[in-house]
Amino acid sequence: MFKHVDYLQFQAKPEKPDALLAAKMQELVGGQFGEMTVMMQYLWQGWSCRVPGKYKDMIMDIATEEIGHVEMLTTMLARLLEGAPSVATEKAAAANPLLAAVLGGQSPQHAIVSGGSALPRDSQGVPWNAGYIAASGNLLTDFRSNVAAEAQSRLMTSRVYNMTDDRGVKDMLQFNLARDTYHQQQWLLGIENLIADGLVEDEIEGSNxxxxxxxxxxxxxxxxxxxxxxxxxxxxxxxxxxxxxxxxxxxxxxxxxxxxxxxxxxxxxxxxx
Amino acid sequence: MFKHVDYLQFQAKPEKPDALLAAKMQELVGGQFGEMTVMMQYLWQGWSCRVPGKYKDMIMDIATEEIGHVEMLTTMLARLLEGAPSVATEKAAAANPLLAAVLGGQSPQHAIVSGGSALPRDSQGVPWNAGYIAASGNLLTDFRSNVAAEAQSRLMTSRVYNMTDDRGVKDMLQFNLARDTYHQQQWLLGIENLIADGLVEDEIEGSNxxxxxxxxxxxxxxxxxxxxxxxxxxxxxxxxxxxxxxxxxxxxxxxxxxxxxxxxxxxxxxxxx
Amino acid sequence: MFKHVDYLQFQAKPEKPDALLAAKMQELVGGQFGEMTVMMQYLWQGWSCRVPGKYKDMIMDIATEEIGHVEMLTTMLARLLEGAPSVATEKAAAANPLLAAVLGGQSPQHAIVSGGSALPRDSQGVPWNAGYIAASGNLLTDFRSNVAAEAQSRLMTSRVYNMTDDRGVKDMLQFNLARDTYHQQQWLLGIENLIADGLVEDEIEGSNxxxxxxxxxxxxxxxxxxxxxxxxxxxxxxxxxxxxxxxxxxxxxxxxxxxxxxxxxxxxxxxxx
Amino acid sequence: MFKHVDYLQFQAKPEKPDALLAAKMQELVGGQFGEMTVMMQYLWQGWSCRVPGKYKDMIMDIATEEIGHVEMLTTMLARLLEGAPSVATEKAAAANPLLAAVLGGQSPQHAIVSGGSALPRDSQGVPWNAGYIAASGNLLTDFRSNVAAEAQSRLMTSRVYNMTDDRGVKDMLQFNLARDTYHQQQWLLGIENLIADGLVEDEIEGSNxxxxxxxxxxxxxxxxxxxxxxxxxxxxxxxxxxxxxxxxxxxxxxxxxxxxxxxxxxxxxxxxx
Amino acid sequence: MFKHVDYLQFQAKPEKPDALLAAKMQELVGGQFGEMTVMMQYLWQGWSCRVPGKYKDMIMDIATEEIGHVEMLTTMLARLLEGAPSVATEKAAAANPLLAAVLGGQSPQHAIVSGGSALPRDSQGVPWNAGYIAASGNLLTDFRSNVAAEAQSRLMTSRVYNMTDDRGVKDMLQFNLARDTYHQQQWLLGIENLIADGLVEDEIEGSNxxxxxxxxxxxxxxxxxxxxxxxxxxxxxxxxxxxxxxxxxxxxxxxxxxxxxxxxxxxxxxxxx
Amino acid sequence: MFKHVDYLQFQAKPEKPDALLAAKMQELVGGQFGEMTVMMQYLWQGWSCRVPGKYKDMIMDIATEEIGHVEMLTTMLARLLEGAPSVATEKAAAANPLLAAVLGGQSPQHAIVSGGSALPRDSQGVPWNAGYIAASGNLLTDFRSNVAAEAQSRLMTSRVYNMTDDRGVKDMLQFNLARDTYHQQQWLLGIENLIADGLVEDEIEGSNxxxxxxxxxxxxxxxxxxxxxxxxxxxxxxxxxxxxxxxxxxxxxxxxxxxxxxxxxxxxxxxxx
Ligand SMILES: [Ca+2]
Ligand SMILES: [Ca+2]
Ligand SMILES: [Ca+2]
Ligand SMILES: [Ca+2]
Ligand SMILES: [Ca+2]
Ligand SMILES: [Ca+2]
Structure with missing residues (x-):
């Protein structure tokens, strides 16, 4: 069973709105390697875990943290979308290159579908789907998928980090980058621990x-x-x-x-x- | 550019048809971690690779091998589907539990859609899609995804291996299991090599x-x-x-x-x- | 069986082309709550309806109307796409912010795929799929889904209505807004009628x-x-x-x-x- | 931010395994109107909610409860899948009609992909996707979608309830049915409250x-x-x-x-x- | 604008229910080459057609007929699903191979989701999506896609035709087979006519x-x-x-x-x- | 089994980068009628072909060529994406309409996901899926699907050809246009040959x-x-x-x-x- 406290794990306060950045950051929310993916991957691995104690607890702990990461991102995006020029017409763009870029590059769904909030979709508008996640019941193979997910996720976060000068956005992403660094290690150390505990013989999946x-x-x-x-x-x-x-x-x-x-x-x- | 020789890399000769097994083995062809996934993942990584020489060649070599693995699997499934009771009616099942199981468990699409051949779908009939694959241009993160893909793929192959007594099917899967063992190591050794060559500092994705x-x-x-x-x-x-x-x-x-x-x-x- | 008359239910005549608006209006055609969704939802509910007489006739009537709504929207979009700058190059945009906005924001598929016509996709290019619709055979639960669909659909139409000054587009949307107002009530009155007719005991789904x-x-x-x-x-x-x-x-x-x-x-x- | 306690909200103890029932119950986990859908729909509505106080708190409360409902269902399915005849061959079925039914009707992915656990998919194996959920920022339209989701979800739960005699499964479903009854009312009372608070004029979406x-x-x-x-x-x-x-x-x-x-x-x- | 008459184009009366056949026939309704595909493909081509007169009228005529074909199929499936053993338990199957086959092979969604009606999905439960259809505005290429769709569709109908002895089902399929024979020719003759009318130079798409x-x-x-x-x-x-x-x-x-x-x-x- | 030679079938050398064109050309790679579709369609038809000799060899030959076409396109796109302004911020666009257009119209995933390479997606970012391809085992129906695929593919290539003045891009597309002209004929001549060889009676699919x-x-x-x-x-x-x-x-x-x-x-x- 879950509980909620109405504070973010880490602050999500952009300096100012930026609808173009919001469109790009959708990749970090609902993309193949966004926060929804690790949230769902760890929840399903935790619910499928047959080893009581530290392994199951560890997976449920990180899964619970990741729900909060989606929450941080959705809050950030709602704030970036404040005042997006959703009702501006073509004419307005004629005299204003910046507005032209925004009109071209922002997500129409941010205005039409969500009314200025984040969407459970990637940066191109493709809805998140469960074909992105892995939960096999086998901790070695799943920890391998988890290292990969955190590495891919961190790389994309890092690319987005370089696309903005907004200090508020960068502040939050500095936290996320660090968590992805830690989480990569967490899963690699998890594999070490599986071997040390005799739950698996070596680091290569080797059934049969x-x-x-x-x-x-x-x-x-x-x-x-x-x-x-x-x-x-x-x-x-x-x-x-x-x-x-x-x-x-x-x-x-x-x-x-x-x-x-x-x-x-x-x-x-x-x-x- | 590619070439083709009209022989399989390894034989794919079941002892006898088995439509139920064919339905299950679709998971190894068109599932999230089936042969199509590694084939497409490595092709796209190879085409995106910016490091000439051994890295690009290595990725293209394994990508080319994997096209042949899909070929082996599709051949195996076509043979397993020979004589599937596609036109048997409910009545025939009334006196025959085995036929009942087959009628219930076989894929209707194996008869209706492909006419007795494999399908680019998983064991539940979901079409393969490119949301399963990763190709970021960053070799460290991609090799991480590749170890994971080979480990998950091997685990599923191993589970299917235990679902049949057919010596011909097992013979081919013994080859596939071994390749998945090798390929897990290939990508881990690839990471070692990236560090040794100074292309990456350590094994944790750490840009910024x-x-x-x-x-x-x-x-x-x-x-x-x-x-x-x-x-x-x-x-x-x-x-x-x-x-x-x-x-x-x-x-x-x-x-x-x-x-x-x-x-x-x-x-x-x-x-x- | 169906018939067709080659006139629109209501006129769809924009004052002038506007490729950016056409891209946004795709959400009203092929989005999760666009006209294709209500068309297909009502057709499937009508075909599944087991209560002859006014209920089945009512559902088939609105379903038939909605096919015509998709027709109106596709006509409107074809006209909005007339003369879209599909073959303009980057260079042309350099001196023209308006063209820049259009180049950035228009759907490439409007030129490449449909040749200047509407697409069965949402405003981000995601193909319509049948996972958007509900048809359970139970009229109470389906009428609930229908009120929701009309309310969501009307909200999105209303948001798009504010994104344009084109009097022709607004003229048609004023008709669509009104139909969505009526249709919300139609389904709520339908629930009243189900209770009055004794087909359901109260307005809360309560089987078992x-x-x-x-x-x-x-x-x-x-x-x-x-x-x-x-x-x-x-x-x-x-x-x-x-x-x-x-x-x-x-x-x-x-x-x-x-x-x-x-x-x-x-x-x-x-x-x- | 979220927390987790390692107890279920309500017990999920089947009398005995039943792989066929597990395959059907996937619809209640990962189907269009399963627990994942309401979990994600409410989380996204809560994260998008701009009205502080009782409305936002209420949405986050039910969202948090629903994560726990997915947890209950996944636990139930893992237990129903215990001892599923995943490695039985065709031959075994020849003498055993019950086994034949199970072999035909069980999900191959329950063995091959998840190793005996629930999957984030529907009863036909289709991965859950975010095209199932609605979160518009407009509480009236979203509460309409929520009544519909709970009504559809309850109907499907009720249909599955009649498909089993297992007292443990029925015990849990009796809780779920009651929650769906309450939740339908919760959203209808929420609409009453929106009108009473003057946040909306009447129960028909009527912007413009x-x-x-x-x-x-x-x-x-x-x-x-x-x-x-x-x-x-x-x-x-x-x-x-x-x-x-x-x-x-x-x-x-x-x-x-x-x-x-x-x-x-x-x-x-x-x-x- | 469309009209509806509450009679089928051709009768759809099976001799008796057959839930297994209903599951298979879903391929002819909501599969890649089922009736929904041709219905939607022709509607979208008609709505996109820029040549007034016989071409546009012909496309709209066949599109309108195809809506009625989906109607025929959904009626047939509802009748085949009458009395499907949706609430039978595993135990019942133990003594009855026929029931075992049906329990294994029927679609769980026919009971849980649609309550005994057809679904807008294929025989494996995959929802229909608009990625199956083509409407390019170019009549030559679209007529090519149409011949292909009718040929594939007819082949699948023919395969299903051999899977049943039910005279009522076969009666309707004999009509459908004939329509698919005619429609293949209709599109080939359409290409002849395009050339005769000078709208295209030869039968090979040759722009630029x-x-x-x-x-x-x-x-x-x-x-x-x-x-x-x-x-x-x-x-x-x-x-x-x-x-x-x-x-x-x-x-x-x-x-x-x-x-x-x-x-x-x-x-x-x-x-x- | 397949082989690879590390040279393109035909050169893919743009005069200069053009991120907007790269976004559009994704349609020719991963769209419904892009090179991935014909590559996969012919591979699956070849693997399913039961007629040894010239037919199977012909299908495998073109399938092998098409893998190389995807390779040409991905190489072209990587070169067009060189120096894409992925890290430019809104501010930079304010003074530069061309940059504004590019910022608006380029694919965010080209920077965030692939790091400047092509993606297995269409021009709107929708992942390629196997629901686009046909492989029925019946050569007449499949050749019909193949003519259609080549005609649609050529039309889209031709539309893109008119969207650029880049002589390098046009040079490669002139090769692709010609191949699509040849391939349309190849499949039509294939149907002639099937009739001449007595494998099919006439050009209309006519089983039963x-x-x-x-x-x-x-x-x-x-x-x-x-x-x-x-x-x-x-x-x-x-x-x-x-x-x-x-x-x-x-x-x-x-x-x-x-x-x-x-x-x-x-x-x-x-x-x-
Ligand atoms: Ca995270
Ligand atoms: Ca392999
Ligand atoms: Ca409407
Ligand atoms: Ca619930
Ligand atoms: Ca038809
Ligand atoms: Ca080609």
Whole structure:
């Protein structure tokens, strides 16, 4: 069960409105790697977690924090949208390049749909959907998805950070950047802890590992005759599982199996001889 | 530019048709973490890569391999779908529990839409979409997404591996499991190599790091009074950046900023006092 | 079966083209609460209606009218798009702020995809989808969805109405605003009529009402210690079902059930102790 | 900012696992009118609310409760999925009709994707998306959407309630049904309160009402010569705004405007004379 | 403007209910090539058509007919769903293979969401979306899309036709098959007519044809050294534009341009040397 | 299995960057009829093809070419995005109309998400999805879809061709236009070849043709009393199957079947008498 306190985790006070920036910052709210994604990803991982104690508590803690991050962003966007020129007409733009840019670049939905508030959509207006999140019940694979989500999210935050001089916006993003730095580490340290606790053997997802075609788990295949990929660390030395890495230039099929299906049921009217 | 040879990378020969298994294996073709996802993710990362030489070549090599993995899976599914009872009616099921299971569980689209072939959809029939993939131009964050994709993909392959006794299907999945094991390592070794080559300073995405709120990048906040998350490695000892980790139980707002937007434009008919 | 007459229900004649306005008005055609939504919602409710006579006829009548509303909007947009500067280049904008605004804000798909016509998409280019509509077979719940759809739709129309000075556009929107006013009432009067006809007992959806946990249908729970929600009408006096409303500040869990699932099948490789 | 306590609001203890029921109950979690929808709809309305005090607090209170409802449902589904026959093969079904039904009807993603937990998807596997929710900043229109959402949601809960004999599942659904009964009233009483507080004039969304084509806001148009819709309350007596309702059988176009766009830009290669 | 008459274009009377068939027939209603697609495609093409007279009238006529086809299908599905065992439990299936098949294979949404009616979704429950339709304003390209839609639609209808013995269902599908046969021809004859009327020069979309790289419009490139594609009609003889076709086996890049972008803006944190 | 050579099929060298054009050209990459669509459509058709030899080889050849077309486009877009003013603020636009246009019209995701590269999305930011493609196993219907896709794709390319003066962009588009001209013919010649080889009887999809309602496959029904559609070739003369075409003005229902479903299960709470 959840509770709410009517204060933000961190302040969200822009110096002044900026409808163009608000349109861009939608990516940080409702984009593939925005705050809604990590909020929902962690909530679903927490609800699916079968390990009581510190792991489940940790996931629920960060999930709860992230709901508050969406709240901070939506507050920031509502303030950036104050006084957006939603009812200005083409004529007004004729004498005013700045207004022209704003008219062109702002989200029409910020006026028409939400009446000057943030939207659960990305910077191009695409609604958030649950195909962005991962929750497999397997903590190793999910922590991997979480490091990735925080890294991508931080990179986008950082790009937006450079798109504005507004000190209030930058102030909040400095907090968000730091949280994304911490959270990347949190998940990597979580993997360390899973290994230390014996919940997983090593850092490579390896269920049914004994059944693998052994030659294929230590080999880099190249498919371009001019490829220089053999110079990389992934193609020489020891693998992370302690095996010798192998490099196969200009790889050939390992079989003479040709990709043709069997003659189908005539009642399906598939074309065949 | 690409070329094609009309042989599979690895054979895809089931012992016998199995329409129920084909429906499930759609998840490995067109699901969020299926072969189409890694194929498209690596192609887009390769096309966006600005580092010539081994990195770009490596990404294009694996991207090219993954097109062939989709090909292997689609061939396997076409063969599993041979003779699916697509035109059987309810009556036929009345005397045959096995047929009943198949009739219930097979994908109607395998008969109606594709005529007995695989579909670019997941196991529930949802069309694949590009919201599943990441390609940011930043190799560190993208390699993180790639480790995650291979780990999730391997886990799902492994779960499906346990759902069948068909030796031909298992034979191919043993190859796929091994590739996913190798590919997880490939991306982790890629991160090692980025650091060794000086393209990135450490393994934590850290652009604009100097501008972060420093206290917030080494702190775990808990939002549940009974949380035991403080017992984890992420809340004690040194961070991966060499700082002292801090644990804050029962975290409180860091501000008295209340999340209420300004009075909006009356022309938007938003309700306010 | 349907018929068509090649005249609009109401005229759709803008004074002059305006590609920026056309981009915004897409929200009224193909947005979540645009004309396509009510057209499809009413068609599907009519086709699903099991009550012959005035109810089914009323729903089919309004559904048929709404197809004509999409027709009016698409005609208006085609006229607004006449002469849109689709082939103007960046250079042309350099000397002309108005053109700059139009170049920035118009929909590229209006030129590239539809060749100067409306699109079945919202103002941000997201294709209309059937996840926007409701048709449950239960007239009370569907009429509730219909009042909501007309109210949301009218609000957005009203916001767009203030974004233009074009007398032709305003003329048509004055008709649409009025229809949305009437239609809100139509559905509320429909609910009155359902009760008068004995098809439903009261205005609250109440199937299986006798099985409800009685205490939970007259109680407002607050989850914020500083909440003032207890001051509202919803927390005091009689409910619409004639019961005494109760206000519970700072609500606590009603159970000691902790949200942890059972130990799962090991073959699923979910992490657990 | 949010907090979490690790107890459910209400218990979620099924008598025994039932994978088929779990597949159906996904509709109540991630469907168009499931708990995720009301959770997200209320959170976004609360974050967009510009009226401090009881209205904003009330919306945030129910939003916070609804996060807990998703939590209850996900816990229930994890328990229903315990021991689902995910690795059973076709052969096992041959001798067992019950197993055949389960194999056919269960969600393959419950095994392959989530490892025996709920998914943020509907009963057919379609990922939840933000196109399901409404948050306009206008409390009248949003409360209308909320009554509708609770009514639709209650109806679906009630239908599922009749699909099981499991006393534990029914126990929880009896709580949910009651909350949906209360919440329908909460939003209707909220509209009463908005009028009493003078924040809105009447219960019909009426911004720019003075500009409406007056004849069109009190008229029912019929488009079927045999329609009996004129017998309904919506076509006779006084409107809710105190005007005389009018019924127009076999409605004709109100204009001779024909829906044809102007001759387009030749560079768009649209076909014209 | 549209009208409605409350009779079907053709009868839709199944001999008896069949919930499994109803689930499959959803593909013909709301699938990529179902009746909703052609209904919406033709409506949008008609509304976008700039050629008055027979072309616009023809498109609006077939569009109007197709609304009636969706109506026929939804009526058929409502009748097939009568008495679907929506409230049967797992236990009931244990003794009844037929019921097991139905329980497994029917759409849970037919009971929970629509209460026994058709849904605007495909056979796997994916909501219909406007990304399925084409309306470019160019009659040649649109008629091409229309032939394709009718051909695909007919093929799927034909596959479903073989999945049932119900004479009532087959009776209606015999009408639909015939309409799809006629409609394929209608669009091909439409292309003939466009050429005869001089609205288009030939049957190949050729705007800006004079600017084409001439060598590339008469050449088949092969990318597989063992390809036999040179044996086809497309690789020998005259093209439809009267040019000599050329076959290039084992095609090589026509340029030495390597696909690497320029060094990007450092502020975007893209990885580069 | 596939191979890659690190050269483009044709050069993709713009004269200079142009972020506005890049945003528009996304339609040619990830739009409904962009290069990703034909790439994926042909790959899936090739993998589903059951006719060995020239047909399968031809489909795989063009599929392989199309992967290279996506590669050309992504390279072109990366170059057009060089130096896009991603970090320019509102203030900079105030004095510069051209910058204003660019700021308004460029895709925010080109900076925030991809760091200056193309995206697998259309010109409005909608992610590509597999609902755009067709692969039925039936070569006649699929070749029809392919002609349509190439015609639509060429038309959009041609419209974009007119939106720029950049000689480098035009140079590449001149190649693409020519390929789309050739590919339209390729598929039409493919249909000729299918007939010549006896794989299909005529050019009209006609499975189960003997079961059709014969009158309905040669009749044009008009649903508008003023329609002039009877003047078209589709309504007079011989059909493509050699039958006499018939024109039915002001068509009436062919049945007295009224579209009302049966009384439903009371447990579904559908409204009925
Ligand atoms: Ca965050
Ligand atoms: Ca793979
Ligand atoms: Ca309307
Ligand atoms: Ca609830
Ligand atoms: Ca049809
Ligand atoms: Ca191409």
């Amino acid at each position: 590992r004994g059944d693998e075609k052994e030659f294929a788990r230590r080999t880099f295949y190249s498919f371009d005759p001019e490829s220089t990929a053999g110079e990389g660390r992934w193609a020489q030395g020891q693998s992370l599982l302690g095996e010798q890495l192998e490099y196969v230039p200009d790889a050939q099929p390992l079989t003479d199996d040709k990709p043709l299906g069997p003659a189908p049921d005539p009642k399906l009217y598939v074309t065949y001889d | 790091r100097g501008d972060e709120k420093e206290f917030a990048r080494r702190t775990f906040y808990s939002f549940d009074p009974e949380s035991t998350a403080g017992e984890g490695r992420w809340a004690q000892g040194q961070s991966l950046l060499g700082e002292q980790l801090e644990y804050v139980p029962d975290a409180q707002p860091l501000t008295d900023d209340k999340p209420l937007g300004p009075a909006p434009d009356p022309k938007l008919y938003v309700t306010y006092d | 009402r006798g099985d409800e946990k009685e205490f939970a249908r007259r109680t407002f729970y607050s989850f914020d210690p500083e909440s003032t929600a207890g001051e509202g009408r919803w927390a005091q006096g009689q409910s619409l079902l004639g019961e005494q409303l109760e206000y519970v500040p700072d609500a606590q869990p009603l159970t000691d059930d902790k949200p942890l699932g059972p130990a799962p099948d090991p073959k699923l490789y979910v992490t657990y102790d | 009402r003075g500009d409406e084509k007056e004849f069109a806001r009190r008229t029912f148009y019929s488009f079927d010569p045999e329609s009996t819709a004129g017998e309904g309350r919506w076509a006779q007596g006084q409107s809710l705004l105190g005007e005389q309702l009018e019924y127009v059988p076999d409605a004709q176009p109100l204009t001779d405007d024909k829906p044809l766009g102007p001759a387009p830009d030749p560079k768009l290669y649209v076909t014209y004379d | 044809r004079g600017d084409e790289k001439e060598f590339a419009r008469r050449t088949f490139y092969s990318f597989d050294p063992e390809s036999t594609a040179g044996e086809g009609r497309w690789a020998q003889g005259q093209s439809l534009l009267g040019e000599q076709l050329e076959y290039v086996p084992d095609a090589q890049p026509l340029t030495d341009d390597k696909p690497l972008g320029p060094a990007p803006d450092p502020k975007l944190y893209v990885t580069y040397d | 043709r003997g079961d059709e309602k014969e009158f309905a496959r040669r009749t044009f029904y008009s649903f508008d009393p003023e329609s002039t559609a009877g003047e078209g070739r589709w309504a007079q003369g011989q059909s493509l199957l050699g039958e006499q075409l018939e024109y039915v003005p002001d068509a009436q229902p062919l049945t007295d079947d009224k579209p009302l479903g049966p009384a439903p299960d009371p447990k579904l709470y559908v409204t009925y008498d």
